[in-house]
Amino acid sequence: MVAAERVAGALGEPSQSDLLAARQTQAMSFVFHIPLVCFGIAFPAMVLFTEGLWLRTGDPVYKALAQRWSKVMLILFAVGVVTGTILSFELGLLWPNFMATFGDVFGVAFALEGFSFFLEAIFIAIYVYGWDRLSPRHHFMVGIPIVITGLAGSLFVISVNAWMNDPTGFDLVGGEVTNVDPWAALFNSDLAFELTHMYLAGYMVAGFLVAGVYARSWLRGDRSPYNRAALIIPLTFAALATPAQLIVGDWTARSVAKDQPVKLASFEGLPKTERGAPFHIGGIYEDGEVKGGIEIPDLLSILADHDTDGKVEGLNSVQPDDRPSAINTVRLSFQAMVFIGTGLAGLAAFYLLVWWRRLRLPRSPWFFRAVVLAGPLALVALICGWITAEVGRQPWIVYELMRTEQAVTDAGGLWVAFALLAAVYLSLLAAVIWLLRRLARTSPEGEAAAPTEGAR
Amino acid sequence: MLPELSLALIIAGLTAYAVLAGADFGAGFWDLTAGGAERGGRVRGMVQRSMSPVWEANHVWLIFVLVLLWTCFPVGFGSIMSTLYVPLFIAAVGIIFRGTAFALRGQAATIGEARVLGALFASSSVLVPFCLGACLGAIAAGQVPVGNAAGDPVTSWLNPTGILVGALAVITGAYLAAVYMAADSARAGLPDLQRAFRVRALGAGIVAGAVAIGGLIVLREDARYLFDGLTSGGGLAFVIASAIAGAATLALVWVGRFDRARFTAAAAVSCVTIGWAFAQSPYLLPESLTLEEAAASDATLVAVLVSGAIGLLVLVPSLYLLYSLTLKGRLDQRFEPLDQRFRPQEAGQARSEE
C-alpha cells in the first residue's frame, strides 16, 4: 500500500510530552457526554409518544408519566449542554493544531450543529415549562422540533467523526490543505452507517435504562397502570431498535473493512493479509499473534466480506508505526459490543414474541431481572463501540493524514487538567444521581392530580 | 468581503451572548450579593424565576461563537485556544458548575442544599465572565501570537487590559441583569423587588460607566493599538453611541420605564462589542494576524454564510417565540422567595409544581 501524503500542521509540529494526558482527557469527556446524548436522541420521542397516548385516550396516567419524564429530560439536557460545551472547548484546548489545519474543512457541520442545539434548547424550554400553560395540541406540537433536532444534532457531530475516519472534501498539495469542499466533507461516505448505528444505540441505551428503573419496581411488586406503562413504552422502543442494530452493525463492519482495513485488522489482531481469516473469541494479542481464545475459522472474512474466502488485510499491510498500539483494547471492546448486542437482541426478540403471541408481558422474574441489567449493558456496548472506533483509528486523528501527536497542544499542565476534570466529572455524576433519586422518591401524584385541561 | 461578513456573524453572536447570557451571569452576581438566606430569599426567588426558561438557549450563543471561529478562522482559533488555555479551562469548569448547580437548585429540598448549590452557582457566575472577558482583553491587547501555545500562559491575560475587560464583563452583566429583573418584577407586580433592582441597576450602571471611562486610560498605556482604534473612526462612533445608550438607560430606570430600559441597556453593551471589532480591524489578532490571513477558504466561508442565513431564518422566529412567551408570562414559574420554599413542607419532600 502506498503511504498517502501527510499533512503539515498549520501551527507547526508540536513537542508535547504528555500526549497521553490529552488523549485520556478527551476520552473521559466523551465517556461522560455520550450517554447523555443517547437521552437527547431517544427521550424526546418516548416522551412525545406518551403524551400522544394521553391526547388520544385521555388517560391521566400517560400525562403524569410524560410530565415526569419531561422533567428528567430537562435535567439530562442541562448536563448534556455543559458537558458538550466542555467538549467544544477541548477541541481547541487539546487539539489546536488539528482545528487550525482542518477546522475549515469539517467546521460547517459544527456550525449547523450549533443551530440545531439552539432549536433544541428553545423548544425543550417551551415544552417543559409549557405544561398546562399551552393548549394540549400546541404543547404536543412544540415537542416535535425536539425530536428532529435530536436527530440533526447527532447527524452533524457524527459527520465530523465520520470525516475523521474518511477524510474527504479537500486536496493536499505539498502538505497544505487546499480546494476545500465543505459539503463533500459533511456528507462523507462513512456518515450513513455511523449515524444509523449511533442513532439506534441511542434508543437502546435510553430505552433499556429507563425500562430498567421500572422493571425494578415491577420486581418489587408495583403493578400499577403507571408502572406498567412506564415499563412497556421504553422497553418497546429499545426492543425494536435492537435487532435492527445487528444488521446495521454488520453494515458498519463491512464498511470499515473497505475504508479502514487496518482498523478492521485490529478488531481481530490479524497479523497478515489472508483469505478465510479466522476470528478468535477471547484470547490475547501478543508478539504479532492471538494467543488463547476460541478460534472460529473464516469468521472475520464473513464479517468483512460476507464470504468465507474473502480477503482481509492484515496489520502487516502498514508499517508497525502506523498500527494501533492498543490492539487488545480494541479487540476486547469490539467483542464486548458484539456479544452484548447479540444478547440484547435475544432478549428483545423474546419480549416481542411474547407480546405478539400472547399480548402480555412475560411472567418470569428472570425476564425483568434481565431488563434491569440490559440498560447498563447497552451503555457498556456504547462506550465499547466508541473505544473500538477511536482507539482503532490510532495513531491517526485524521485517518492516514494526520497523526494524533501532530494535532496536540503545546500547552503545559495537561495532567493537572485531567485530574481536575476527573474530580469535576465525579462530582457531576454524584449530583445527577442524587437528583434523579430525589425525583424518583417523590410520588407522581402531583402530576396526575394536575388539571387535565390547562389551556388558557 | 467574505472574511468581514463572517466576522460580522461572529460579532453578532458574541453580542447576543454578552447581552443575553451576560445578564444570566449578572443574575448570579446579585444572587451572590443578596445577603443571608432570609434577607436574600426574595431576590434569589426572582433570579430563579427569571432565568429558568431561557438560560440554556442563551448559553448556546457561546457554542455558536466557538464553532464559527474555528470554521472561519481556524489558525486564529488554534492560536487563541492554545495560548489562553488557563482562563479558558477555568471558564469551562465554571460553566459546568454554574449550569449544573442552577439546574439542581431548582430541585433542592432543604435550605441547606439550596445554599450550597446557590453559592456554587453564584460564585461561578462571577468567575466565568471574568475569565472570558480576560481572554478578549488578551486578544485585543495583542498578547496572542500566531502559533501553538506561543504566548505566555499567565501574563498574556493577567495584565491590566485583561483584568479590565474581565471586570467590565462582570459589571455589565450585573447591570443588564438588574435592569431586566426590575422589569420582570414590575410586570409580576412585586414593588419591593422592583425597588431593590432599580437601586442595583442605577448603581451598577454608574460603576460600569466609570470603569469603562477609566479603562480608556489603562488601554492607552497597555494596549495602544486598541486605544487608537477606539478613539477614532468607527470605533469612536460606537463608543459614543454606547455612552448615549447607557445614559438613556439610567434615565429610563430613574423614571421607572423598565421595559424600555431593557432595550437601551442591551444597545449600550452591543455598541461596545461592535466598537471593539472596529477598533481592531484589520486584525483578528492585533498586529500579528489580519482577518484576510486568518480566513478559511472562500468555499467554506460561503458555506457558513449560506447555512448561517438559512439557520437564522429558522432560529429567529423560534427565539422570538421563546422570548415572547417568556415576556408574556406564559412560561413563568410561580414567584417564590427561595427561603420560603422550604417552610411550608417538611424537609426531604420536594414541592410539586402548582
Ligand code: HDD
Ligand atoms: C448499544 C450499542 C451498540 C451495539 C449493541 C452495537 N454497537 Fe457497534 N458501535 C456502537 C454501538 C453499538 C457505537 C457506540 O455507536 C459506535 C461507535 C462509533 C459508531 O459509529 O458507532 C460503534 C462502532 C462500531 C464499529 C466501528 C465503526 C467505525 O470505526 O467507524 C463497528 C465495526 C461496529 N460498531 C460493529 C458492530 C456489530 C457487528 C455489532 C453487532 C452486534 C454492534 N456493533 C453492536
Ligand code: HEM
Ligand atoms: C473532533 C475531534 C476529535 C478528536 C480530536 C478526537 C480524539 C480522540 C482521542 C485522541 C481519543 C483517545 C484515543 C485513545 O485513548 O487512544 C479519543 C477517544 C474517544 N473519542 Fe474521539 N476525537 C474526536 C471526535 C470524536 C467524536 C466526534 C466522537 C463521537 C462522535 C468521538 C468519540 C470518542 C470516544 C467515545 C472516545 C473514548 C474512547 C476511550 O474511552 O478510550 N471522538 N478521541
Ligand code: HEM
Ligand atoms: C466532538 C464531539 C462533540 C462535541 C464538540 C459536542 C458538543 C456539544 C455541545 C456544545 C452541546 C451542548 C449544546 C447546547 O448547548 O444545547 C452538546 C449536546 C449534545 N450533543 Fe454533543 N458533542 C460532541 C459529541 C457528540 C456525539 C458523539 C453526539 C451524538 C451522536 C452528540 C450529540 C449531542 C446532542 C444530541 C446534544 C444535545 C444535548 C442533549 O440532548 O443531551 N454530541 N454537544
